[in-house]
Each structure stands twice: as C-alpha cells, then as structure tokens.
Amino acid sequence: MTVKIEGFEPMDGRPRPRLVLAVDGLQKRGKTRFALTAPRPIAYINLDRGFEASKDMDLTDVVIADLSGAMQKVQPGKGKLGEDVLKPFKEEAEKALELIVKRWNAALNAGVRTVVFDTATRWWEILRIARFGKIQQVSKEHYGPVKAEFERFLYGALGASSNVILNHRQRAEYQGENKTGRFERAGYGDVQYITHASVELTRVPFVERADGDLGFRAIITDCATNPEADGEVLSNADINFQLVALVCRPDSTPDMWE
Numbered sequence: 001m002t003v004k005i006e007g008f009e010p011m012d013g014r015p016r017p018r019l020v021l022a023v024d025g026l027q028k029r030g031k032t033r034f035a036l037t038a039p040r041p042i043a044y045i046n047l048d049r050g051f052e053a054s055k056d057m058d059l060t061d062v063v064i065a066d067l068s069g070a071m072q073k074v075q076p077g078k079g080k081l082g083e084d085v086l087k088p089f090k091e092e093a094e095k096a097l098e099l100i101v102k103r104w105n106a107a108l109n110a111g112v113r114t115v116v117f118d119t120a121t122r123w124w125e126i127l128r129i130a131r132f133g134k135i136q137q138v139s140k141e142h143y144g145p146v147k148a149e150f151e152r153f154l155y156g157a158l159g160a161s162s163n164v165i166l167n168h169r170q171r172a173e174y175q176g177e178n179k180t181g182r183f184e185r186a187g188y189g190d191v192q193y194i195t196h197a198s199v200e201l202t203r204v205p206f207v208e209r210a211d212g213d214l215g216f217r218a219i220i221t222d223c224a225t226n227p228e229a230d231g232e233v234l235s236n237a238d239i240n241f242q243l244v245a246l247v248c249r250p251d252s253t254p255d256m257w258e
Contacts (some may be wrong), residue, residue, distance in 0.1 A: 017252050019225075019245055020157045020164040021121070022192060024185045025201035030216055030239065031167045032118065033057060034201065037240035038163055039113035039257055045103050047122040048169075058213070063112075065103040070096055088175035093130035100126065101153065101160070107158040114241075115157070121165040123147045124150060145232055154194045166191065197223040197248050201239070223248050 025031050036042065040061035044051070051066050051241040054061060074093045101122060107115045117123065128135045131146050157164040164250065168191075185191070185198075192198055197220055204215035218239040223229040229247045242257040 001057070016256050017245075017249050018161065018163045019043065019197065019248060020166075021244070022166050022168060022195045022198045022222075023201065024168045024170050024198065026170050029076075029201040029203055029225075031201060034199070035114075035116040035118070037242065038165060039241070040115070041112045042114045042116060043110060043112045043162075044116045044118065045099070045100070045107060046118050047126075050118050051118075065107070066096070067099060067103065068104065069094070070099060071122060071126065074129055085131070089129055090133040093126050093133075096126050096131045102224060104153065104213075105156065108156050108162060112162055114163040114165065115160070115227035116165045116167065118167040119169055119187070120154075120191065120217045121169040122164045123153075124188045146157075147190070149192065150188055151190075153190075154191065157193065165241075166195065170252065192222040195222070196225050197221070197229070197244075199244060218244065219249060220244060225249050232238065 001141070023031055030050075036057050041052045042062045043159070044062055044064040046064060046066045046068055048071075049068050051064055051068070051095070063182055074096045075091075089232045102114075104117070111242075113131050125135055126140070127150055128146060131149075132138050132142070154166075157166075164171060169186040171186040173180045173182045173184040200219045200221065202219065204213070205218060206215065217234050218234040220229050220232040225248050232247050234243055234247075242254060245257045246252060248253065
C-alpha cells in the first residue's frame, strides 16, 4: 500500500545511520587521523593552529574551513578587569564566534557525510570570552545563559543528517589540589549528554609496549546507542571511524559507514 500524507516523502531504502562523537586526546594522539577515517565527503572546521595532515593521510573529498588565523586574535582578559579593559577582548571574540557559527551551520546543512569540529574546546573558550571577556574568575551563576547558548549550537548536530566529530583537548585531572595522573576533557563539561558516544585517544608509554606495538589506543565510553560498548578498546590500525561505528551501532553493516 502506498502511504500518502501531506508534508511527508517516501523513504529511499534503509536510511544510513550516523554518529555524533566527542573525541578527546592530548596532542599527537591521533585526533586528526581518526577524524579523516570518517565517511566522505568531510567538512572540516579547524580552530587550533594551522591544519597539518601527514603525507599518508588521504584528503580526497575533504574540504576545510581553516579559521585558526582568525582565532589567534582572540585572547582572554585575565584577573579582575573593568569593562573598559575587557571590551576589546569581547569584540574580537564576538567576531570570531559569528564566523564559527556561520561555518558550523553551513557544514551541517551541506549534506556532507561527516562534519569535523577541531576543537570544541576552543569553541567553548571563545564563546566565554565573547560573553565575559575572560575565561577565569567568572561566577558560576553567570554561566547558565552561556551554557544554554553553547548547547543550542551543539544540538544542531543532532538535527543534521551528517556524522559529527567534536574533537577536544585534554587537561590534567585534579582531586583537590593534587593531580591524579589521569586526564579529562577540556571544554564544555556536559557534551556527553548531546553526543552518541565518547572516544578517548591515548598512547601507552614506550617502556610499557610489547614489540611492534605503536601504543595507540581508543577507548569508547558513554555510548548511548550500545551501552555494552562502554570500555571497549581499539588498538593501532583498528582505530578508525568505521570500527567505532560498528561497535556503537552493532545492528549496522560496514557498507553503511563507507
């Protein structure tokens, strides 16, 4: 039976699944390499320094909005500064934020298979500078509207048809005033409530590796689409978007992530 309802269109076969991932890691842990294993075409938004890909990285069907130059102009005010001093910091950040949101919305609406944002840590920082002029010594009660604004940006990923990868830096984790020896995501703390899963990219210290082991690891956590995937670890050559996707969506097939 053919179903006809005003405002509805027939579906052409089984829709391709997608994933919205938060990917965390220190520098040189493979965040860019992992992102470039995602289905193509890829729209890559870069805020962190100049984009550099290794010679062995395939950039076919990858387009980039390299905003790192504009972002370098954005520096936060420090300490207890008056509004007259903070104003220039805020103005530069407001310009940068407008550009970021424009590129973000364009990428999500372009119909590409994957959108990469590198890094969401820097985006959250720029938003705070745009609203406060600084990122330190801001009272918690002032953060409500800014958190809501950032979540509105991120929720755009859930409404799009593309896979979305939100890269994040990491920082040292503290318990009180003491470092725990572990690392945690740097940036907006509640991003895991918006993404389908998180992937932490790490590297085993050289002295702890077996012969031939490069030491790269990907740990899947906070997987809403497959809770049994939490704690799953991929190593070295197995660290790619397709394998993460198959773990997070076990009802899917490899061809859906090509």
